Amino acid sequence: MVELKNFIYRGFSAEYDDLMKMPIRRFGSINKLVVDPDVSCRYIIQEHSCDLPIDFVYIPGSGNRLLVGFHGAEMRKIADLPKFQFVGSLRSRTEPFVSFADSTLLKNEKLSIGWYAGDSLFDLSRNIAEVIRKIEKVLNFTKTILMGHSAGGLAAIAIGMQIPNSHAISVNGQTIAGIHRPWVIKNLYNSAFPELSSSEEMLERYPDRFDIRRMSSDRSSGATFTLFSHKDDPLSFSEYPHFPLLSEYFGLGSEGGLTEFGDALVPCRWETLNPSAHALPGTVLPFLQATLGEAVGVPITYDFVLPSR
Template sequence: MAEKDELRMDNWDSRHKAPIVEWNELQDLRLDGRQRHIVKSGPGETYDLDCLVDPRESDTLIVALHGALNRDVYTLPRFEWMATLQNRTESQLFLSDTALQSSDELKLAWYTGDAGDNLTARYAALVRSVAVQCGASRIVLLGFSGGGFTALAMAPLIAGSLALAFSPQVSIGSYYRFFADAYSNALFPEYESFDDVEAAFQQRLNLLELYRDAGVPTNFVYVQNSGDAHHMNNHYLPFRELTDVRVGARFVLEHESDSHAAPSRERVSEMLDECLASQFPESAVAS
């Protein structure tokens, strides 16, 4: 490979115990064991892609997506679910939402990017590349809350993938307004309000609009905590009404807690096992 295509750094990520490798373009990215990869933004793009890859001898790739971050506690990059997945045998890919770098105060950006940079699509392309290099024919996109939104948004862009979403948002505008306003102010300052942003980018910000198209694949398992009233009423019920009868759509309603709390490690692992055993769509990974 030409030296100009690969920028190998002497950096070591001590927090995640992995070497850091930078790439100028996604097409240049090559896996070599457990590494953190940064794909630099190109013309017309705002944000780098930042991920941690741990390839295993497996036909399955689990893609871990994070939700809202307490910026007083967590620093970027954020690679969520590492402790939950550490004893599993599948290849693992952890994605950090680099749009959060736009503001030290921003807690949640749903991996959408900004007006000129569709991070959802760019990260989906990264997942496809990593899956091919890992030899993975099955891809599970795992997320809770904002990460669950991204799993549902990204799955239609990755053939052969399945979204496993725990109590996700399905519409940024239907979440608490201060999150939506902070998001639009940080990432779409050229627009006067969140409502203007949503009108301009409906399918990126509102999965009800995305999945309203009957041609959009519905390969997902949506696990909703019945004790979370806000997500039950504003996200789960509208999305279920829209997609319940479609092939590949599965809803699991259960009581995890009386709040918007992440599922236990044991429950996540149980659902991963169940998805891989019985719910996975029979289709090939797109290259």
């Protein structure tokens, strides 16, 4: 297993996750993975000792649509890793749900954001996409909806672009990881890609992990995304202009719109439970509801009609 460096990774060698209140099952490869469709369970896949684990929880439900969650930044002084995002929110839904932890954070106890990039030897996002495709096939899901906030939003799109006919929902997500706080990017480089000459080389060598523009050009058939960005969020519009740059790339104006692929770029506003416009309104549910054309519990204001998903 990956060597842990002076921090706790819950359930790393256990058979039961006390926090998630579910058993842990382990597999030596994705090919050997068997998911029980009727049992809540945490799964850890690790083929080689040098690989990062693929770590996820599965919660059963009904229907042929699979929901998938990804987390963003973690404050490492208080983080209880692994993090499985949206489990509480999405238990209210009827669909089966999967949440993946970002094991990139195992590379360094000070690493707060990994964008599910893995390292130079192990492309975590590519392997997670393979796991999702296998779950889809074996359990007969015909549609997958991936969701993430901030760094988890970029991951949702990065992984969704590799899954045919999927749809990713990003809320205030980064679109080009290189446009972010310099120390975050440098920390990821030093922790996960130290054999390269610089963080700039890391971003240039792996654009399929860090740049939605590149991901979009190589997307799987029918894969689309919706990007919700709060107009007052400096991490989306002003200080780090993720939304404007992606909108410009697709030939859209400042008010966003639909791309030729059917993606939706949605500048909007909503009320959050804390002063930050970057924060979720306590849950990801209203963005899922808006994307699916359902009644929205927390109002989100925007200027055009979203396509039906």
